[in-house]
Amino acid sequence: MYKINLLKTLTFLFFAITISVGATNNTDQTSSAEQESPVKNLKIEIKEYINHHLLDSYDFTFFSYTNDAGEHKYVSAPLPVILIDNGLKIFSSSKFHHGESVAEVDGDYYVVYHNKIYKTDALGTIESDEAHHATNEKPMDFSITKNVVFIIFVGLFMLLIFSRMANSYKNNPMPKGIGRLFEPLILFIRNDIAIPNIGEKHYRKYMSYLLTVFFFIWIINLLGLTPLGVNVTNNIAVTLALALVTYFITTFSGNKNYWKHVFWMPDVPWPMKIILAPIELLGTFIKPFSLMIRLYANITAGHIVMMSIIGLMFVFKNWIGSSLSFGLALALALLELLVAALQAYIFTMLSALYFGSAVEEHDHH
Amino acid sequence: MDKLIEQFSLGLFFWQLILFxxxxxxxxxxxxxxxxxxxxxxxxxxxxxxxEAENARKEMQNLTADNERILKEARVERDAMLKEAREMKDSMITEAKSEAHAQATKVIDQAKATIESEKHAAITEIKNQVAELSLEIAEKVMRNELSDKNKQIKLVEDMLKEVKL
Incomplete structure (x- = not known):
């Protein structure tokens, strides 16, 4: 846990720096970038790149480069955009040309501005208020974005691996192939997470969720670290969905004893019961909320720090600094491998703990 | 936090929830x-x-114990049988001895009784013969003696003396 705290501290420091730097430079990036020194320009480019990397996008970009003529070229696959705006509208994201042009669909015009789709006119005007927030109408956006594609990919990958593993048990009681790797993990989740936290009696019905959430977070975190992988768990929407499932399972499996502990804490004087009830009720929301934030913050932090250190190699441009950054980036990459598994473990562990408190029967304090 | 809410994508949330x-x-x-x-x-x-292995082991142990017990029992039985035979032999010998002894005693007793009765018979016969002989002698003597009066008296007197004996 010490390492995680260290990482968090690092991240917050980094956040503070980027935000303060960003605040000064945000207003007139393009004009100042041309006038400033090339190093400043590079720094801004790195920051922009990191921000861009962390965001979802409407097409699956493998890489981008600037050609000799100074044009920015993207090597990418377009993805379907699904909007609900006076009916269902489905079109290819290639119409946006990587956010550089206005897409016209059935007489309506849409534009991508700060990674969000806005309704606009033929010229693509974006009206904004004083705080630089766009005030254009936002259609309901259910697009199959890069992250959604990656979630589907990981889902299919898991289905393939684990159903094959399940099949290998049909004629052989011992695990085969990939099952040799996963069976100890499955047993670990059953014996060291589910049974101690939920109890021998009830653990079975939560196993499917615990196993899926563990392997989903772990695999998607690991793949997020690969060059072509997409970092999915740094989206608050994804972690919210996961935490919400935990919340609903906890709430719906809560027995009489659980609700009694929430609303009318036994064995304390009655004024305390009244004080404790709202706190406990709030606690039921805070628990999954902390799950959401923890996963999101750890993964985002790891990626920001790592990319910043990789960016430092290009900023230093000398033997000592760049090689130091390289060493640091390598160490961090290894740490991120650990964090990927650790976060999956923590999420699963805490979910099991919450389920356990919901089904706990005996009355001890 | 503001940035987080701004970044929040309903579409991604929806897909993640459904897909997950x-x-x-x-x-x-x-x-x-x-x-x-x-x-x-x-x-x-x-x-x-x-x-099952544990049970088999226990069963094996039981079997061995059983075998040993049976062997022991057999040995005890054999010993008992031997003892019994010996006792029987002894008792038979004793019985035979006592029976033989009894038989012998009986035979001896019978023989003694026979001897006694024979002796009695013999004595009686001897007595009878002696009596007869005496009578004959007495007759003869009497005939001889009774020819003379004095001699008769004397004889009676002698006889009387003899009777006293």
């Missing part, structure tokens, strides 16, 4: 249930096999 729940259900049906069942079955099988 679908993934949980699909994996439950096609992977977790068969895997966990297989693992449980295997564990139960191992426990059962261990149990």
């Amino acid at each position: 729940v679908a993934l949980v259900l699909l994996l439950k049906k096609f992977a977790w249930k068969p895997i966990l069942n297989a693992v449980n079955d295997r564990e139960e099988g191992i426990l059962k096999a261990l149990d």
Whole structure:
């Protein structure tokens, strides 16, 4: 846990720096970038790149480069955009040309501005208020974005691996192939997470969720670290969905004893019961909320720090600094491998703990 | 926090929720249930096999103990039989001895009784013969003696003296 705290501290420091730097430079990036020194320009480019990397996008970009003529070229696959705006509208994201042009669909015009789709006119005007927030109408956006594609990919990958593993048990009681790797993990989740936290009696019905959430977070975190992988768990929407499932399972499996502990804490004087009830009720929301934030913050932090250190190699441009950054980036990459598994473990562990408190029967304090 | 809310994408949330729940259900049906069942079955099988081995070991022990017990019993029985035979022999000898002794005593007693009765008979006969002889002698003597009066008297007197004896 010490390492995680260290990482968090690092991240917050980094956040503070980027935000303060960003605040000064945000207003007139393009004009100042041309006038400033090339190093400043590079720094801004790195920051922009990191921000861009962390965001979802409407097409699956493998890489981008600037050609000799100074044009920015993207090597990418377009993805379907699904909007609900006076009916269902489905079109290819290639119409946006990587956010550089206005897409016209059935007489309506849409534009991508700060990674969000806005309704606009033929010229693509974006009206904004004083705080630089766009005030254009936002259609309901259910697009199959890069992250959604990656979630589907990981889902299919898991289905393939684990159903094959399940099949290998049909004629052989011992695990085969990939099952040799996963069976100890499955047993670990059953014996060291589910049974101690939920109890021998009830653990079975939560196993499917615990196993899926563990392997989903772990695999998607690991793949997020690969060059072509997409970092999915740094989206608050994804972690919210996961935490919400935990919340609903906890709430719906809560027995009489659980609700009694929430609303009318036994064995304390009655004024305390009244004080404790709202706190406990709030606690039921805070628990999954902390799950959401923890996963999101750890993964985002790891990626920001790592990319910043990789960016430092290009900023230093000398033997000592760049090689130091390289060493640091390598160490961090290894740490991120650990964090990927650790976060999956923590999420699963805490979910099991919450389920356990919901089904706990005996009355001890 | 502001940035977080601004970044929040309803579409991504929607897809993640749908896909994840679908993934949980699909994996439950096609992977977790068969895997966990297989693992449980295997564990139960191992426990059962261990149990059976333990039982077999115990049975083996019981068998050995049984064998030993039976052997011991057989030995005891043999000893008992030998003892009994010896006792029987002894008792038979004793019985035979006592019977023989009794028989011998009986025979001796009978013989003694016969001898006694024979002796009595013989004595009686001798007595009878003696009496007859005496009578004959007496007759003869009497005839001889009774010819003279004095001699008769004297004889009676002698006889009377004799009777006293």
